Amino acid sequence: MSAEGLFLWQAFNRESPISDVRGDVQTEILAAAVFQAQGAKVTALELLPKWQRNAEPSNLDAEEDETQLRKYLAMQTV
Structure with a gap:
C-alpha cells in the first residue's frame, strides 16, 4: 500500500471508523424497533x-494533512 493510500484510509477512519460501523447501524435499527414497540417516540x-467529538466538520485538518502529505511525497520524488 502506498503512503498516499494509507493516508486516505486514516482520513476516512477519522470520519467514520471502519471496524464496527455496520454493526452499529444494525444495532441502532434494532434498538429503535424495540423502543418503538414499547411506545417510545424515538427514531433510528x-x-x-456520533463518531466525531465536535459537531463541525474538520475539513481544515484534512486539507492541512493532505497538503503536508503532498509536500512529503514531492520531496521523496526529488
Whole structure:
C-alpha cells in the first residue's frame, strides 16, 4: 500500500471508523424497533453513534494533512 493510500484510509477512519460501523447501524435499527414497540417516540437516527467529538466538520485538518502529505511525497520524488 502506498503512503498516499494509507493516508486516505486514516482520513476516512477519522470520519467514520471502519471496524464496527455496520454493526452499529444494525444495532441502532434494532434498538429503535424495540423502543418503538414499547411506545417510545424515538427514531433510528436518534440512536446513531456520533463518531466525531465536535459537531463541525474538520475539513481544515484534512486539507492541512493532505497538503503536508503532498509536500512529503514531492520531496521523496526529488
